[in-house]
Amino acid sequence: MPIEMTVNGEARRSAADPMTPLIDVLRDEFHLTGAKPVCREGFCGACTVLVDGEPLVACLTPAALVEGREIRTVEGLSAGGRLNPLQTRLVEHDAVQCGMCFPGMVVTLTHFLAQTPRPSRDQVRAALTGNACRCTGYERIVAAALDVAGV
């Protein structure tokens, strides 16, 4: 039975088996390769996507659980081809990294800043607990997030 969902505003239908990780549906079936399957155990956050507006790790989310839900991937964060405020600040701070952990960080922080408009530095760092960068490049990303918030 196909699994129906909305991905970046578009109705999509997946033929995947129900226990297929969402990350594989997004990448292999829908060719949205922004989210990365890296650790596949929920530690690194490189596969983070929004499910009904909440960041989840797509590696541990079975396709069956997103039936009828709205998925937004990093590709869907810049509406109408315009970068969102966080993306703009990340560019300005030269915080864009190799692309492995980075898409997950953008998804996590976009949601976090919407929920917490004036965060402390520690809150930004705590929000990134589940987004691991192997190059230890966090400082400019945290600075960009604080800049969006104007703190």
Add this chain to the structure above:
Amino acid sequence: MTASPSFYAASSLSAALDALAERGPQGAPLAGGTWIMRAPIRHEPLKPAYVGLDGVPELGRIEETDGILSIGAGVTHARLAEAVAGRPELRVLAEAAGRSANPAIRRAATVGGNLCTTDFAAADLVPALLCLDAEVEIASRGGTERLPLAAFLSLRHSLEPGRLLTRVFVPRSGAVSAHARLPLRKAGDYPTAIVSLSVTRDTAGRIAQARVAVGSVETVARRWTRLEAALVGTPLCGEQAHRAATELADEFAGRDGVEAPGWYRVSVLPVLVRRAVIALH
């Protein structure tokens, strides 16, 4: 290669219990999926059939009646942390739910999953709920039963198919509580050891009753009753509690793991006890 598992999304508790009973040993419940989805990494086979609990409204409720907090098994760590925030006697639970794993996992992983995952020794909610004297409700097509969490922990590995943990009950009290955990990094990985503490004090400020639970040190979390007895009658003093814990810690046989050897888990217990006591000040 074996066929991929089937998935049935239950939309009510009775539908879920029927589906689990029909599938018998071939089936298992799936809530947030954060443990089951890692079966391939653990080189474990998936079950032939899963019953999704995500759409069961009964399991998502948090209610309070007659001084007893009832937490649905499908409540996520994130929701639980939010729901119990700001209540001193439940602080242990807010911290266990709000600091385990990472934010994305806390949005998916459920209370029921945390309590039912037999192989997960580092579960944060288990010691937290043990020190709160929690009970659990087990439902099946034949009816429901209620038992202390500690009793559930000893029989959960042999729970017959078709039986489902549906709710956790936490009695409200005048106690104060704290959760001390030691992950190797500041956050984001498993705690090597956990001490959950709940105490009530007498009018002189001395400990009248203490409940201490230790998680992640042995394969299953348990109460540390000898330390509880040693704390009664003492002031809320971190150093004194540290000394008592040091004397009694040899009753634990720490489990060896890739992140820490067993002796290390035991050796940090007195410090975690001290931290938990100091957090109550």
